Amino acid sequence: MRVSLGIAAAILCGALVSAPVAAQSGETDAQKLGQRAEAFVQVRNQFDQAAMIAMMAPEYQEVSPVGEVDSRDRVIGFYAADKKSAAPPMTITETVARPAGTIGVVTMRIAYTMPGKDGQTQTRALRAGFVARRIKGDWQFVSLQFTPIRR
Helix, strand or coil: CHHHHHHHHHHHHHHHHHHHHHHHHHHHHHHHHHHHHHHHHHHHHCCCHHHHHHHEEEEEEEECCCCCEEEHHHHHHHCCHHHCCCCCCEEEEEEEEEEECCEEEEEEEEEEEEECCCCCEEEEEEEEEEEEEEECCEEEEEEEEEEEECC
């Protein structure tokens, strides 16, 4: 009886000691996923097609801020070097990443500051919702949906 209690105590102590390590690795995974989503927004604004392609799963699709559903090829084509234009200053906030095994979900707020018609600067904001899948150990995006945020 004492041996089995000792083994049970050892197992319990081992589980308690390893629990924080598991929580830390989960937090790290969430941080990596959130950073990857933020980087994806940045490379899009830079019209870096090669970086975008590396971050997009083969079945990627996107819902634009106006509600159009775009295929992976169409999105990549939109960011062709010959279509590059200067992106307005952008701020990413409220990034929340939730990995769940090989699938992850990220939401964030993206705000753009642009000159208005009256000469005053205006801020337009979108909510971005990502779905990612872990492929060969790295997060790749399966879908992205943009929703304008009303003022």
